[in-house]
Amino acid sequence: MSKKRTKYTSGCLAGSSGCQYIDLEHLKNFDISIPPKDVVDSFNETLKGIVPKLISNSKQIRTLQSLRDTLLPKLMSGEVRVKYDKEAE
Known part of the structure; x- marks a missing residue:
């Protein structure tokens, strides 16, 4: 994963105490391979x-x-x- 993509992904994460989640709107921007x-x-x-x-x-x-x-x-x-x-x- 590129540094730019990693930074974007990290920015999408929210939460604290180890309870991270990705906002649904951000998740729509990710490619998922099936x-x-x-x-x-x-x-x-x-x-x-x-x-x-x-x-x-x-x-x-x-x-x-x-x-x-x-x-x-x-x-x-x-x-x-x-x-x-x-x-x-």
């Missing part, structure tokens, strides 16, 4: 396989965080102990 349908379809097809995995991973992360938050204080206080078998190594 990809061809085959590119959009290919992108959507790719995401079909990724999104379910992301959702599954997010659920697993929340479960593991909950277990950590529950068990770690108990382990640290000695309320819960873990049996350790050196021969299992």
Whole structure:
């Protein structure tokens, strides 16, 4: 983007505290590229396989965080102990 265009874009932004927005009248002056349908379809097809995995991973992360938050204080206080078998190594 050219310096002139960057300056214009920055001037279009309004708001404070990280809540920036672009006035609708300024937005009308921007060119927006829309990809061809085959590119959009290919992108959507790719995401079909990724999104379910992301959702599954997010659920697993929340479960593991909950277990950590529950068990770690108990382990640290000695309320819960873990049996350790050196021969299992």
